[in-house]
Amino acid sequence: MASPAAHREDTAPAPGPPLMEVTDLVKHFPITRGLLRRTVGHVRAVDGVSFTIGAGETVGLVGESGSGKSTVARLVLRLLDPTSGSVKFDGQEIAALSQRELTPLRRNMQIVFQDPVSSFDPRMTICSVITEPLEAQGISSGQQARDRAAELLDLVGLSSRDLDKYPHQFSGGQAQRIGIARALATNPRLLVCDEAVSALDVSVQAQVLNLLRKLQVELGLSYLFIAHDLNVVRYISDRICVMYLGRVVEQGPADAVMTDPKHPYTRTLAGAIAADPRTGGGTRRVVVRGEMPSPSNPPPGCPFHPRCPQAFDRCSTEVPAPLPAGEGGRTASCHLLDITAVNGKAVGR
Amino acid sequence: MSEIDAGPATVVAPPAVRARAGRRGFGRLLRTQPLGAIAAVVIVLFVAAAALAPFIAPFDPTAQHRDAFLAVPGSPYLMGTDDLGRDIFSRVLYGARTSLLVAVCTLVAGGVIGMVIGVVSGYYAGGWVDTLLQRIMDTLMAIPGIVLLLFIAALLGPSIRNTVIALSLLVIPTFNRVSRGEMLRIREELYVESARASGCSTWRILRRHGLPNLLAPILVVASLTFAIIIIAESALSFLGIGTPPPTPSWGAMLSDGSRYMEIAPWMVVFPGGALTLGVLAFNLLGDALRDFFDPKQSTR
Numbered sequence: 001m002a003s004p005a006a007h008r009e010d011t012a013p014a015p016g017p018p019l020m021e022v023t024d025l026v027k028h029f030p031i032t033r034g035l036l037r038r039t040v041g042h043v044r045a046v047d048g049v050s051f052t053i054g055a056g057e058t059v060g061l062v063g064e065s066g067s068g069k070s071t072v073a074r075l076v077l078r079l080l081d082p083t084s085g086s087v088k089f090d091g092q093e094i095a096a097l098s099q100r101e102l103t104p105l106r107r108n109m110q111i112v113f114q115d116p117v118s119s120f121d122p123r124m125t126i127c128s129v130i131t132e133p134l135e136a137q138g139i140s141s142g143q144q145a146r147d148r149a150a151e152l153l154d155l156v157g158l159s160s161r162d163l164d165k166y167p168h169q170f171s172g173g174q175a176q177r178i179g180i181a182r183a184l185a186t187n188p189r190l191l192v193c194d195e196a197v198s199a200l201d202v203s204v205q206a207q208v209l210n211l212l213r214k215l216q217v218e219l220g221l222s223y224l225f226i227a228h229d230l231n232v233v234r235y236i237s238d239r240i241c242v243m244y245l246g247r248v249v250e251q252g253p254a255d256a257v258m259t260d261p262k263h264p265y266t267r268t269l270a271g272a273i274a275a276d277p278r279t280g281g282g283t284r285r286v287v288v289r290g291e292m293p294s295p296s297n298p299p300p301g302c303p304f305h306p307r308c309p310q311a312f313d314r315c316s317t318e319v320p321a322p323l324p325a326g327e328g329g330r331t332a333s334c335h336l337l338d339i340t341a342v343n344g345k346a347v348g349r
Numbered sequence: 350m351s352e353i354d355a356g357p358a359t360v361v362a363p364p365a366v367r368a369r370a371g372r373r374g375f376g377r378l379l380r381t382q383p384l385g386a387i388a389a390v391v392i393v394l395f396v397a398a399a400a401l402a403p404f405i406a407p408f409d410p411t412a413q414h415r416d417a418f419l420a421v422p423g424s425p426y427l428m429g430t431d432d433l434g435r436d437i438f439s440r441v442l443y444g445a446r447t448s449l450l451v452a453v454c455t456l457v458a459g460g461v462i463g464m465v466i467g468v469v470s471g472y473y474a475g476g477w478v479d480t481l482l483q484r485i486m487d488t489l490m491a492i493p494g495i496v497l498l499l500f501i502a503a504l505l506g507p508s509i510r511n512t513v514i515a516l517s518l519l520v521i522p523t524f525n526r527v528s529r530g531e532m533l534r535i536r537e538e539l540y541v542e543s544a545r546a547s548g549c550s551t552w553r554i555l556r557r558h559g560l561p562n563l564l565a566p567i568l569v570v571a572s573l574t575f576a577i578i579i580i581a582e583s584a585l586s587f588l589g590i591g592t593p594p595p596t597p598s599w600g601a602m603l604s605d606g607s608r609y610m611e612i613a614p615w616m617v618v619f620p621g622g623a624l625t626l627g628v629l630a631f632n633l634l635g636d637a638l639r640d641f642f643d644p645k646q647s648t649r
Contacts, residue, residue, distance in 0.1 A: 133547035
């Protein structure tokens, strides 16, 4: 198997069946009113999201606040029950399993949260925090679990002397390392990082990102990496999915998506980091107008059309389907690509 | 926290942090809440007096000394005697037993039931289990306390056991409300979601995360409720439907003494004083614990 680092260079799709395959995932939260909890509408937090994560691959999920990134994270781990759609882990459908049936699968997929300190019970020692998954899964307990916790702390660059300390005694970066150690306790194959470095300052962010990369090489992990910081996502991801209003509007190899965005929304995002020397600095900056509409009342047609500088009449009536947009399985959901295909001329740049 | 943040990347907590983490419990209570610490000492003395009553009490609390009706406090009757010639000091000591016994039994029974209902209800908030349990609690709360107590006492007859049953019913809603509210908060904590992601069962989450994080507010409520129970027990005994005579109880002693208030005030002063002091101590301890557990006031 190619090492993840080498895999990043050629950006070819991962060989073999994907570790996780998400198809048409939908989550609508009902809005209820009154004493009888009458449903008066739905928040379409996730509205038909599909992507795959290969073994040893990192998929980045980017988007504004409220675009449904974190909901996707909770859906693929079944911390939330999807309204519809399919989530396959290693070929097994998990969207319809009961929580009891899920328990043995949970050792294979773990999550690292944005705020590590509040994801630890303040009354638990670091040892208990790290060994909780082991004990809950019945993998090990007592001294054996403690030894494993010490080993994990060592793996993430902390000392086993910290085992009996409490979460509040650590700084943000240290706490996030503990969060990673906890997530790795059961030897998972997939790690979902929900804004895992967003709360850290830049130098610590880099340390944690490098730790995550190192662990990926050593342990052959797959990551679903969620962030709103495009530089971070681009740095760590093999492929990127750009989310807008509960939908994936563009996906493809990380560098290709960031340097040559096909969807107008991605273009505005990439424009926001146009000053990055890696992008050449000369990119024309597209400033997006207005704010993201409410997911409880999404616009008809393309979700981005009210803010899109290139919108035309079709965009407000018809939801664009994902269209092939380049090599490496790139797709973008934009009617402009359709026109490009029909008229054979470049649009937008 | 700031001193930790400033530390190097490899974790070695400053010695100050380690020392402070070790200095919890009574030492910190004494330092931050001196009044509460004094209250705790008073409570310990009360408990000791109750536990050691047979060794401390100079007389049998029910023995009637025919030669000394309504004796003035002094020697050998430290707090005087009552209208039947019983030694008041001995009766106050044994009365503490009754009060504490009733209060502890009520707290254990009512507290545990109320907590279990509250925790389950809070974790499944919004579901039918929650709705059913909370409507029952609402009904219980809608009945005035004294009416409920009178009803149970009339139904089951006066005895210590029945007093405990009646008072338990009275305190269940209090514990239910507090633990349900806390559980609602804990349920939304990230560490609960994190535990679920790790494959913890609901039972395990409630046991490992729910209960330990509930205990601080419950302890506060318990100490405040303790005072209420002692008063309620006395009130029931005062009304003649609590602890049946001749078992000494502060409430019953007040009731007896009220008839001789003018000629033998010591009959009410001493049990009344003990009651007041006990209730005050538990109230002060409750307030102190509330501040003690408040993370905003914590020096940690």
